[in-house]
Amino acid sequence: MKFLTGLLAAVLLLIAGMGTSHAVVRIADDRGGRIGTYVDKYQDLRQSGDTVIIDGLCASACTIVLGAIPHDRICVTSHATLGFHAAWDFGSNGRAVTNPEATQMLYAMYPSQVKRWISQRGGLTPHMLFLKGRQLQAMYKPCYLDAQASAIKPSSR
Secondary structure (H helix, E strand, O other), X not given: OHHXXXXXXXXXXXXXXXXXXXXXXXXXXXXXOOHHHHHHHHHHHHHHOOEEEEOOEXXXXXXXXHHHOOHHHEEEOOOOEEEXXXXXXXXXXXXXXXXXXXXXXHHHHOOHHHXXXXXXXXXXXXXXXXXXXXXXXXXXXXXXXXXXXXXXXXXXX
């Protein structure tokens, strides 16, 4: 009887665990957009519990993901590139004008190690700063997508 009770408890725990599984969201070739749109998008993603894989370009407002999603739920592949710049609005003449308040808000969202990296390069300016390669991989855990893809070899039948 104890065995049967233990087996039933194990099955129930397994079934309960299946209901809490989370998806994976892959970011690649995201050039950003309006800050508010990304804040809303990432708040929903944070609530979902999903893991984020950065596997290509994540630039501008896309980088808000770094502050919105817990660090342990973000990984980067060898293809990941983050692009940072100052926030801007259209001026009266239709040209881009830096928005200091929005830039400060954007900067405040980033984790401290990312802020330090940006500050060491002169801060957020109209010019894009790219964080990639070893520097990025030192800040975030690797996803190992490349290793998994190369480990799958076609059958030689």
